[in-house]
Structures are given as C-alpha cells and as structure tokens.
Amino acid sequence: MVEGNQENEFSRLFNLELTQKYGTKIEYVANEQECEALASRFLIPRVYELRANCEFRKLSQKDFGDYKLSVNKKAKIIQKCVITLNELNELIEEDFSIIFKIQKNPDKIEDLTKEVEFEVHEEDVEMITDKTIDVGEYIAEYLSLSMEPYPRQENVKGNELGYKIISEVNAISEEKKANPFSVLKELKHKT
Template sequence: MSMGARRRVRLSLRRLPPMCVLPQTLRSRHLMKQSLPKASPIPRRRRPHEPRRSRQMTRNSRSDEERPPSGPFPTPEFSRPIELAELPAGGQRWTLEASAEECAALARRFDLGAIESLQGVVRVMPLGGAGGYWVEGRVEAHITQRCVVSLEPFDVDVADSFRIELRPAEDLEDGPGVAEDEDVEPLEGSTLDLGELLAQHLSLALDPHPRKPGAALAWTGPRAGTGEEKPQNPFAALGALKRKM
C-alpha cells in the first residue's frame, strides 16, 4: 500500500473532536438547539360523548353555549320553584294554578289564542340514597286554538299526565352501555320549578295541527249529479288528432 493510501485510511479513522473543541459555529448551533423550549403537549381531545341535555326544569341546567351573554336567567312565565333538599323522606304533593297574567304569558309563548285556565298537581319523592327523585303529576288547561282548516278559533280542553325520574347529571353521561331513556331527566342544582314543569308538559299535549270539530276542506271541483261538464281529458284530444292523420 502506498504512503498516500495509508494516510487517507488514517484520516478516515480519526475520531471527531470532543465537544470542547468543536468549531464555534457548530457549538453555538448545538447550544441553541438545547436551549429551545419544548413543544407543549397536544391538548387531549374531548370525549365523544357529552352529558345528556333535555328540557330545563332545574336551575343551572344550561350549558355555557346556551347561556345568555350577561344577566340572570329569565324567570319562566309560570314559576313555582321548590327546594329539593327540604323535601321530607316520604315526598310532598302540590296543587298549582296559574294566574290570569301567567296564562296570558304562556299563551304568547305557545302561540295560542288564549289560555283560560291552567292547573295541575305534582308529587315529588326522593329516591333514597341514589340522589335522584321521582316526579309525577298531571296538568289540565282550557285553551283557545285556531283551526288549520277554517282558520276559526275554537276552545278545547287539553291534559297530560307524566311520571319522570330526575338523576344527577353526572350519572347520565352517554357512555358505552348507557341507553337513552325518555323518562329520565338530568338534575343539576337543588331547585325544581314545578310551574315550568307543568308548562312544558302542557306544550307536549298541544295538537300541532288543531282542527275544529266539523271543519272540512271545501271541494272546488265539479259536483256529481249537477250536470256540470267534466274537464276534458288531454289524452283524448291527442287520440282524436292521430285518427285524423
């Protein structure tokens, strides 16, 4: 092996200089890399399921997105709040009746001609150590609606009975194996508004397409047995034209 080849081999086997003798540019780059702050961890994504939301009957049951920008929650038109923590072990029963002003406000809310009267009974019973409550009741009202056929106002009596279970909202997360139950409502807070509860069940009892008894659509076509000429069939005229050709 020639002297030039041996020298090239020796140079290729030489070690790199230690950190203390690195060129200033490389050393500065190395120190800069070490001094860079570590990237913050990627925030954990929210779970795909959210606590089930339903009609608001207890205080503080609105999510942050549903809350108004400022100010307190508006008072329901028919409000009769109770403190659930003050219930006796055997439960309690209430008889409620809306005033004329409350009936007028609810009629505007539900787009009704009028609500002449609204009353109901509600019973609330604690569920032992489960932290929930049984709620059962009935609402009755005499209202004025507008017929979808004749557009005439008419009076009708409506009623609805209900039985629901209130559970803490954290127990109603829609996780695996948790089935939807229409008779279970989330409980957030310690106040239950019985008046709003009756108002919501009144809205469920309303006919979305009210029809006055005896109302019927008027027939505008030719009436049978009156001798009125029937409309000509356009295909019959086309057939006659083909026969002439």
C-alpha cells in the same frame, strides 16, 4: 328548560331537599297574567286555566335517579282551526313524570365523557346539578307538547279552501296507485 336570563312565564321553584319522607304534594295554579304570558309563548289566542297536582318523591338507592316528580296537569285553552281560523276550545288532561338524577361533580370532564348504562323508563330522565328545579317550566313544556298540533273543527271538510282532506289510509293507498316506475316496468316487458 329556560336558558340564561330568559324569564319563565309560569315559574314555580321547588327545592328537592324539602321532599318529605313519604313524598310531598303541591298544587300549582297559573294566575291570569301567567295564562296570558303562556298563550303568547305558545302563539295561541288564550289559556283559560292551567292547574297541576304535583307529587315529589325521594327514590331509594336501588332506583335509577334521586327524585321523581309525578304530575297530573289540566288546562283549558283556545286554539285556532288550521283551516277556518275559527277559535276552538281544547281541554287537556295529562299525567307525566320525570326522574331527576343529580350530577355529583358536573365540572369533571370525565363525568361528561364516561359512557353510562341506563334502563329505558316511561319517565323522562333529567340530569341536574342543583336541587332547586323550576316545576312550572316543566309543566309549561309538557303543556306545549300535549296541545293538538293541527286543531280542526269537527264539521270542517276542507272544501272551504278548495282542498280535499284525506285520511292517512287514503294517502297510503294513493301512493300505491301513483308509482312513477310503473311506466318503466311496462317498457321492460315490451322489449
């Protein structure tokens, strides 16, 4: 989340207390200025579109957490190929969900030091003190996590820069061939 006075490029505040009995659905769409600001934040040439369909649900007492946010996020962005630096279009579509657990007394030291048991969930669990959350910041963070970390054009072989691109399988087999201790093993049998 954004700390202190830093401004979020895609701020969409939602008060969890406004969640209706059977859930609340809201669509958030980034405008042109927000897309430009997000592109600057992620150090990419452009964010064409960012759209998120969100559903907020109040969880029952038997569930872990108080509220659940489910999001279907779609984005169209441009990144640069890590080899040629040519621009590439990337379409991102991803679902994610977050469970919000409200801390009753965040000022109590014993609450912070007490050991808490919890089950592993597919969803991320976020401890919050205020029922107003910035959904836009969560969407932006998950967008940054779902972007291709090393975008590469399909036809790029690596020869353009004088390097050979190897696959993970080839890298493992080359590691097995080049064992630096194999020389010591040969010396052991000669003595």
